[in-house]
Amino acid sequence: MLSSDEELKPYECDGLAAYRVVPLLVVLPGSVEEVQAVLRICHAEGVAVVARGAGTGLSGGALPHEDGILLSLARLNRILAIDPDNGCARVQPGVRNLAISEAARPHGLYYAPDPSSQIACTIGGNVAENAGGVHCLKYGLTVNNLLAVEIVTIEGDRLTLGGGGLDGPGYDLLALITGSEGMLGIVVEVTVKLLPIPQRAQVALAAFDDVEAAGQAVADIIAAGILPAGLEMMDNPSIRAAEDFVHAGYPTQAAAILLCEVDGGNEEVSEDIARVRQRLLDSGASEVRTASDDAERARFWAGRKAAFPAVGRISPDYYCMDGTIPRKHLPHVLREIARYSKESGLRVANVFHAGDGNLHPLILYDANNPGELEQAEEVGGRILELCVEVGGTITGEHGVGLEKINQMCAQFPPEELQVFHDVKAAFDAQGLLNPGKAIPTLNRCAEFGAMHVKAGDLRFPHLERF
Amino acid sequence: MQDQDKSSELAAQVREAAARKQPLRLVGLDSKAFYGHPVDAEPLSLATHRGIVRYEPTELVITARAGTPVAEIEAALAANGQMLAFEPPDFAGQASLGGAVASGLGGPRRPWGGAPRDLLLGVTLLDGQGRILRFGGEVMKNVAGYDLSRLMAGALGTLGALLELSIKVLPAPKVERSLVLTVARDRALQLMRDLARQPAPLSAACHLEDRLYIRLSGNASSVAAWEKQIGGDGGAGNDFWSKLRNHKLDFFQSERPLWRLSLPPATPRLDCEKEVLTDWAGAQRWVYSSCTAAELRHEVAKVGGHAILFRHGDTETPVFHPLNHVGEHLHRRLKKTFDPAGILNPGRQYAAI
CATH class of the missing domain: 3.30.70.2190 (Alpha-Beta Plaits)
Structure with missing residues (x-):
């Protein structure tokens, strides 16, 4: 457990460094039983809990809560089993994405999803964000490459979602937990599918x-x-x-x-x-x-x-977007982005997972020039609005977190947002798990009728980003 | 039958039933009426809510209404060299897309092509309050909000009626070849697992009565190379896979209780299996059991699997593998979220939902 100011400081943000909050405490459990104990205490005392893997997320999903516990899963970092006969690996949530493929390689197998931060990001975080990568069109997202996930509920109970085979009994809670951004439960063990390495x-x-x-x-x-x-x-x-x-x-x-x-x-x-x-x-x-x-x-x-990082060299700051669009609208969307760029005077560089329609416009700006950050935010907001307009989504793989919470209001009507809140309440009635993230309150949407986007610096500049 | 959008009529019917607390039995083309516990209720028929809404082959997505026959969708896809990769069964020769996804069942290609949940991109849902809600969409990658569309796959209509479904489609393989090897069960299991570990273009692997059936799908050159390596003869045609997918093989023509076991694929022979058809390279086994339901479920659970009493069950035995109390609690609460009056297919999956 960490509690002094200097110990807490490194946990004040994730990959979206524009937002910083120092948590009340950081706890680093060394076993699932300790995770259970922490959650039972938080549940009884009504204390917020924010889970964190490697902290490489780009949407502020692991931003601490000022009156809450930051629950780091970093010490749960063991590969429990590589099972080539069953084509799977059983790992703890703090295991790095790439470490799974490295451990499977002697068996001619690998774990397919390869988010750009794969040398550092953890599998628990990948589950929380439903992480993608450059091979999604053929091999799918995290959700398509999981067999089972064990969670601890806010009440401190353990529950396995999925199973040892290709499906589990009852509702597909495995699909529901994947991409739920730490709002429904804490991932304490993950069984991933391993595939043969292509020739x-x-x-x-x-x-x-x-x-x-x-x-x-x-x-x-x-x-x-x-x-x-x-x-x-x-x-x-x-x-x-x-x-x-x-x-x-x-x-x-x-x-x-x-x-x-x-x-x-x-x-x-x-x-x-x-x-x-x-x-x-x-x-x-x-x-x-x-x-x-x-x-x-x-x-x-x-x-x-x-x-x-190359774009990072030609501009003091840039803001990375993550919209997905039906591919056929690409020319139109790129023309519109060029227009926004011209109107704002800010350069925009586009990289695009063209196979699956996931667009990463990088808006170049200089935070030292008064007003430019706000301009970048505005261009970003317009781009995301455009993605929704053509039938796409505000986030393809980076998650909503805190960063895109206002854009959720553009994508979903109040009725659907209310269902999201109800689903959250089914798992976490008191709203203690990662409060304030991913799903905006209806009041917030009413308040932020117009788009407002906060820009963020990219941390971990040495990591490949695509 | 002509394409039509019956959303508002269906929503009105649900609202009216909710007001009366009248249970509804969701029906598509009724090919899987046997599946799950019987529901004593008024029908909510989705059969006339049908038609392909959007299909652009180069987007790799099809959107269709729930009542659209799977066969119609597969024909439209085939005309463009594409397919539904989960190979949904249509046991009675006529299944709807809504039922195919709601049942969550996949055919022989499932371990390589994915289950309905893997290919489902978005749904329009009619929930138990008669609300029409949209989750997901028509794009491949979408992490905005909880993934409630995938939650509907396999929920057997207990959380809502699927009105419209957007499905990722894939290019159909250029060449498919089926091989048959004469080999006993234990050896076949080992062979299937060995093959699954290699970068072979496998698209099905099934063992029945001393025969191992392998299907290869891909480019001509790659299929030919692996065909040579695996050996066997090419005796079984596509007919075998279609009969397997739709339970038309002789193995399935019995009135005895038929179990579907979902297991870690390398699981060795179970004590409780009397007769077995092994599919999905070991991960799905169809079994006539020599044990009681409780004994079988105990044995299956010990290895991390679950067991469904797929057909010909008695009225006492739960069809679906019992949930533990934490899981059951979450199921109840999710049911309450979508269907507070408990009118949609009550009890079809579990008594609690």
Whole structure:
């Protein structure tokens, strides 16, 4: 247990550093029984509890409560079992995402979801956020790669959701807990699905003279019946920033580039990459390169994976958005973003998980110039509103947390928000778990009729962000 | 039958029933009427609320009303080289999309293609108060709010009637090949697990009566390479998988109680299994039991699985695996949230909900 000011300070924020609150206490339980004991006390005394994994989240979901306990799961960091026969791994919540794949590798297996912070983020946090990554189109999100999760309820009871097979009895509470941002229960054990490592992966890089053609190429690849393992797009400002930073050999004159990765058996990959290449050329790519070896493949990806820090080098501050849109609206959405950018005078660089429609516009600003932060917030708000307008969502993988709580009012009518509150109450009647996050009160929505977005600095700048 | 939107009539019917506290039995195309405990109630028919609302193949999403026949959806998808990856069964030859998702059942492809919950992106829900609510959407990634659409998959209509469903669809494999190997049960289980650990283009693995049936799906070259490696003969065609999916194999033609066991796939032979069909590379087993229900459930629970009395149960034995008190408490509270009057399919899944 930590209680002195200097001990509490490191826990005052997560990856969204614009919000900082020092908690009342930090507790670091070393066993599930200790988690139960902490929750029983909090339940009896009516004390708020905020769970925290590695604190890499980008939406303020692990922001402490000033009168509450910050419950760090960091000490529950053991891999309990790698079970190749059953294709699964049983781990404690504080185990790092990448550590699971590393432990499974000797068996030819891996854990598919790969959020960009995977070297640091924990599986418990991944469950709380339903973390994504660049391979979601083919391999799914966290929710599609879990077999079971054990939680401790606010009353201190243990409950296993899911089961040892591919499903569990009763309601799919495993799906419900995934992405619930620590509002329904505390994750104390996770059983993840392990997949065979594909024999081979190959990537093509295509340059386009206009963004619309790149968007069309994505649709053409899907229409050809190819399900790429990764399909990423970058616009010109992102290409230039990335090229300056990591010298990936990107065509800096291109309006957009697409990176299309296929994986599978040797023959399958050869066949698919040839088809991808032809489709890209047919869709009007000015240039298509395929990686000749793993080193070149890594170089193609290096630029994309370094896009966030690369943008960080060309602007004192930037604000990362996370909307998802139906892919067909991409040209329209990018045109509108360009218009907002022009009107505000703030540059916007776009990186895009093109396969699954998840857009990360990075709004460039300088917090030292009076008014620019507010302008960035306004542009961000307009972008998220636009995503909802075209049938998309305000957050594809970063979560609502505190950051996007006002935008929830734009996405959901009061009736649906009330149902969310009722579901929360079914698990946590007193509202002690992560209070004030993820679901806005109806009063708050009435108050924030207009969009208001707070900007945040990116912590952990050394982590890959995509 | 013509496509039509019956949302407002259905909502009115639920509101009216809620006011009378009149239980309703949700019915789609009634192909799974046998599944779960019987519900003594007025029908709420979703069969005429039907039609594909939106389908753009390049978005990999289809949105359709609950009463739309699965066959109609599969035909529309097939015309564009796509498929419902969870291979929903339509036991009586005619299943609705709403029922396919509400039952949560998946076909032979499930371990690789996903369950209904894995492919469900969004729903329009008619809850027990007659409210029409939307959760999720038509995009692949969406973490805004709790994932209440997936909660509906497998809830058997006890939390609400699914009015409209958005489902992620996938490209259909270019080539499918079925192989049959003659091999005894224990050895077959080992072979299935070994195969599942390799990057083979598996899309089904089933064992029945000394035969191991394997289906490979993918590119021609990849399928051919693995076909050569696995061996066996190509005797079983797609007919076998369709019969397995819809319980038309001789194995299922019995009046004895049929159990569905969901297990860690490598679980060895159980003491209670008298006759068994092993599907999903070991993770789903259809069993005629030599034990009492309690003994079977005890044995299954010991290895981390659960057991459903799928067909031909008596009136006394619970169909679904009993929940512990913490789980049951949460089920009750969720039921109350969506259906405070307790009128939607009461008791079909558990007495408490």
